[in-house]
Amino acid sequence: MSEPLVRFTKLAKAFGALPVLRGVDMAIRSGRVMAIVGPNGAGKTTLIKALLGLTHPDSGEISFAGDAVNGDEAYRARIGYMPQIARYPENLTGAELLAMLKDLRGEGAALDEELIEKLELRPALSKPLRVLSGGTRQKVNAVMAFLFSPELLVLDEPTAGLDPLSSRVLKDKILSATASGRTFIVTSHIMNELEELADDVTFMLEGRALFVGTLDELKRITGQPTLERSVATMMRRDWLTEAA
Amino acid sequence: MNTLLKVLKYQSKDAVRSRWLLAYTVFFMLVTEVLLRFSSDPTKVELSLVSVVLFLVPLVSIVFGTVYLYNAREFIELLLAQPVNRRQMYAGLYLGLTLPLVLAFLAGLGAPFLFRGGGASGMGTLAWLLVSGVVLTCVFTAVASLIAIRCEDRLRGLGAAIGVWLLLTVAYDGLVLFILAAFSSYPLEHAALGLMMANPIDIARVSLLLRFDGAAMMGYTGAVFLDFFGRAYGMVLTAAALSLWVLLPFVYGMRAFQRKDF
Numbered sequence: 001m002s003e004p005l006v007r008f009t010k011l012a013k014a015f016g017a018l019p020v021l022r023g024v025d026m027a028i029r030s031g032r033v034m035a036i037v038g039p040n041g042a043g044k045t046t047l048i049k050a051l052l053g054l055t056h057p058d059s060g061e062i063s064f065a066g067d068a069v070n071g072d073e074a075y076r077a078r079i080g081y082m083p084q085i086a087r088y089p090e091n092l093t094g095a096e097l098l099a100m101l102k103d104l105r106g107e108g109a110a111l112d113e114e115l116i117e118k119l120e121l122r123p124a125l126s127k128p129l130r131v132l133s134g135g136t137r138q139k140v141n142a143v144m145a146f147l148f149s150p151e152l153l154v155l156d157e158p159t160a161g162l163d164p165l166s167s168r169v170l171k172d173k174i175l176s177a178t179a180s181g182r183t184f185i186v187t188s189h190i191m192n193e194l195e196e197l198a199d200d201v202t203f204m205l206e207g208r209a210l211f212v213g214t215l216d217e218l219k220r221i222t223g224q225p226t227l228e229r230s231v232a233t234m235m236r237r238d239w240l241t242e243a244a
Numbered sequence: 245m246n247t248l249l250k251v252l253k254y255q256s257k258d259a260v261r262s263r264w265l266l267a268y269t270v271f272f273m274l275v276t277e278v279l280l281r282f283s284s285d286p287t288k289v290e291l292s293l294v295s296v297v298l299f300l301v302p303l304v305s306i307v308f309g310t311v312y313l314y315n316a317r318e319f320i321e322l323l324l325a326q327p328v329n330r331r332q333m334y335a336g337l338y339l340g341l342t343l344p345l346v347l348a349f350l351a352g353l354g355a356p357f358l359f360r361g362g363g364a365s366g367m368g369t370l371a372w373l374l375v376s377g378v379v380l381t382c383v384f385t386a387v388a389s390l391i392a393i394r395c396e397d398r399l400r401g402l403g404a405a406i407g408v409w410l411l412l413t414v415a416y417d418g419l420v421l422f423i424l425a426a427f428s429s430y431p432l433e434h435a436a437l438g439l440m441m442a443n444p445i446d447i448a449r450v451s452l453l454l455r456f457d458g459a460a461m462m463g464y465t466g467a468v469f470l471d472f473f474g475r476a477y478g479m480v481l482t483a484a485a486l487s488l489w490v491l492l493p494f495v496y497g498m499r500a501f502q503r504k505d506f
Contacts, residue, residue: 015505052325054506073327081325086318091261092254100254104247104326128261144322 003066005030005152005183006051008209011060013046020046022207023060028152028200033174033184035194035215037231038204044187047204048154051185052081065151077105082145082155086137090130094121094140097129098147105148115143118169135161142170146177153177155186159193171197191228201227203234210234247328251336252343259312259344268304268345272296272352280356287456290369293353294452297377298445301349302384303409309341309388310405314398321506334389334501338494342385349377369455376448383444383489384409390497393504416443433468444489447482 004027013021021043028034036044049055051062053069053076062069069075088097102111116122119139124132132140138161145153155174159167174184174197188194194201201218203211211218211234215227222230259265275296279289313320316337323333357370387408395401420439424432440446454466454473472478 013505049506054321054324056503056505073329075327076325077327079325081322083318083322083325086322087315088319088322089255089258089316091258096254096257100250101326103250103253104323104328106246 003030004028005065006185007061007063008047008051009061009063011047011050011057011062012207013043013050013055013057020207021050021057021060024204024207024209026202026209026212028183028185030183031178031181032199033178033186033197034200034202035198035227036185036187036202036204037191037194037227038202039235042204043207044204045156048156048185048187052076052079052154077148078151080145080148080150080153082141082153082158084156084160086141088129088137091128093128094125094132097140098125098144101144101147110149112146112149113143115139115146115169115173118173119143119166135163135166138162139166142173146173150182152183152185155184157188158186159188159190167193191226191231195227198227203231205235247332248336248339251323251328251333252340255316255337255340256344259341260347262312262344264308265344265348268308269348269352271300272349273355276353276356280360286357287369290373291456293373294449297353297373298380298449298452299413301377301380302413302445305345305381305384306388306391306405306409307402308345309385310392310398310401312341313337313389313392314401317506324506330502331498334393334498338385338389338497341389342382345381345385346378349381350374353377369452372452372455376452379486379490380444380448383486383493386490386493386497390493390500393497393500412443412445416446420446437468437472441481441485444486447485451482 006028008024008026011021011024012019020041024043024047036047038044046055050057051064051069053071053073064075065078067075092100116125119142121136121139121143124136125140129137129140142158145155153174158170158174162170171193174186178184178199184197186194186197195215198215200213201211201215202209203218211221213221218227218230219225222233224230224233276289276293279292280286283289320333320337324330354370354374388405391401391404391408395404420436423439424436427435440450450469451473454470473482
């Protein structure tokens, strides 16, 4: 197996007295879709934010493409991030927001604007962001993540607020990007959706990665036919600690 | 440097289109225009404007600044996920907030004077008034940035912002008056000068009022102040105190921003 694209080693983080990550060990393999699942407060978002440099871990290490992530920002040029539905400067237009990102990245790399057409976003881009609906803003988020053809895409609840057609377009885009060797980290509460996309699954509970492996492995271990049932099984009883 | 300018460019584009900022400009225009219409003496108009500026500029800067930065929180997260340097990002955010406020203030107060060609007699004082407003804007947006970064809860942050403003505008003067009255049998001119230097609004107020003839009525303390501000070292000290008021919150805010978990 090749060197993983991302590796978390004993990653720990507490907010005040509240531990959110308690030593997460896991690796994300190149060219695959990693789904991170787990109940609310399990530490999924904190883990993602630590990878993006938004949150500083207390201890442990993160490496990206073999190099330790430690304060230098250059590695983020290789990552695209789609945050959860967010409020942006309300008087800017979508086009200006994209222009700003292009300016900030300052890359000559080929821009991937396919989603703008596919999501029929072009007319909305000239309007101020405050008048756009939540779903339309979510489309802008999706475009931003794919724009620079990054190696790794981090998608936080990507289809939340999207209509079925747009959600379909986005999922097809993810699948075709994986086919061309790109890596994804996806969180979602919609298990059916992850089932469709994910190659690998990380199940997080109380700040630990209790299961890291392929989707098929997970189903085999839990003896359940679907991801949703597998996750429910693991949440009901402490499966893996019992098994171990 | 690059990141700073790019953040500044787009953020100020956003802030300039804010309706609140437009209201701020229009308000200053109306007040100045009305005052100019009712009085033929530009000096009197400027004297009235001093009170308005000293009251309103700090309040609007600190409240608009805190609210703006709280609203930009998710936007800041998005930008920090890009390959940008946090320090430059913070400087860009600060300037992107301060510059539109400065422009709104200058346009609002300056336009009516400019429109009339300006009373040549009052131009020097007007310039001082504009400079004071600009400096106060820089001070209070720096404090606003510090509060918005340090304080996670936006309601408490807004409370802190208004608290700082109340303290420096109202409570501080009360305290100074109390001290001066309590120790009135001692020579307090230099102590008063020191107390004044600790409050940016007071620095602006005193340095502005001394430019009007009324300063002659302020007795011995007024004379000490006039002497102080008339000398080179007085001006240097004043400039240094005001710069500290911008720099300290800015540097603290930047350090907090670098360590902050989003």
